[in-house]
Amino acid sequence: MIVRTRVAPSPTGDPHVGTAYVALINYLFAKKHGGKFLLRIEDTDQARSTRESETAILDSLHWLGLSWDEGPDVGGPHGPYRQSERSAIYQEYVQKLLDAGHAFKCFCTPQRLEEMREAQKAAKQPPHYDGLCLTYDAAEVARREAAGETYVVRMNVPQEGVCVVDDTRRGPIEIEWRTVDMQILMKSDGLPTYHLANVVDDHLMEITHVIRGEEWVSSAPKHILLYRYFGWEPPALMHVPLLRNPDKSKLSKRKNPTSILFYKAMGYLPEALVNFLGALANSTAAGEEELMTLAHMVERFDLMHVALGGPVFDVAKLDWLNGRYLRERLDADAFEARVAAWGFAPARMKRIAALAHPRIERMSDLGNLCGFFFAGRLNYPVELLRAGKLDDDALRAAFALAQAELDLLREYDLAGIERVLKGVAESLDKKFRDVVRAFYIAVTGSPTSVPLFDAMEILGRDVVRERLRHALEALGKKEKTA
């Protein structure tokens, strides 16, 4: 048997380090066993998926040195590798389930479902589809369909017995069928949900080992049931732990930078980041060199040694590793080249120079004026934030709101940034200039600097988010008023 693994990111946001972590484990396992590693884009959520995000994910994983044997950008014999291009396939398989009575059409409105869940919650019952539409006979279903009622397709789930999920690393996990909801397989827009698309694709793409995040354990029975319904041999399943924030919660950009783009922008080397992630999966033994190439990681990889506790993404250790790569693995020329490529690319320098040009008296002003473009955490006194007309509460509100709004921005560009900051000033009922002043400090470290929106655009969403987070941190928690 040829081992075939995959990573299946959903292009709904920044390329997440967690995606890279899971991708790396799948990659290492496949390569270790002379198999294939594929990349599939799970973009069945029309509302949230974007091409920009997909591109960023592919670029980021490539940047880390990962490559796939089959995928949307390189093709392969099992394509297309983008789920949005596989609708006809899912339609076909949903019909099979429908024909066999393993799935049914559900005409319940979102409102009814909402009320049902509320009632169940109030009655201390676990939220669960009540099976109303399962009681309709063929004539009733036909009548409703003819009347133009929209419907989704739900999976018919047995209500008795237990499902044993055989996790390669954890052993058997028993989950009672009655705790498994009658999952929607196909949404009213005709596109499949994760569960259906995932199973169909993994089968069609001949995936032998599904190695994925821990968040999927509880829905594994649904997937196993689908394999059973289709009469397919399920792949080996294994769930790896989720990366954590320092406080042990699931890694989130609220508390910790999660975007690969951020680490790139901060001047981490891809080989250091991928080494760090790999060391989280398979730690080094006593006396073993911690600096490892991808090839070396492949060689020593052991799936059974992936620890089960959720590891904290320890930036301090990443810093140490990155420092060693920078100092020990790059000679003077290579270092210079990396630095140039990192922050001094011609296009970037041109923009920065143009911003500085009108505000300069001596070229030596450049350092103070533009240093923040090449910095990580800014070291300004917190008093500077407070020097403006906004009090602490207003500052906190402004930064927090901007953080959220900037994240929601579809296109992170000049116009969008301006819209967000104007919106922040408006909703706080503060003068735009007073609000902007605070952002100057948070983003550039100084009240007098190059144009803010340009600076924010050049720095990128991730670095800006981190600087706002830092400002929020510097201000401290809201004081309890006596």
Add this chain to the structure above:
RNA sequence: GGCGCCAUAGUCUAUCGGUUAGGACGUCGCCCUUUCACGGCGAAGAGACGAGUUCGAUUCUCGUUGGCGCUACCA
């Protein structure tokens, strides 16, 4: 709340019943050094709790506690 997963120092981990519980990051100290950093040497620091099995439990079982995940027409 229900269901599930997890549990060795601040953090990442090794240990496949018998170890002075090993390593790495971080922290602290000493050395090197015009400063700092790097580097070298060293130190402090851990089996969540309670039962059980066993000659012997960090390791196996159960319970408690804690953390996390899931509980969407998101993945």
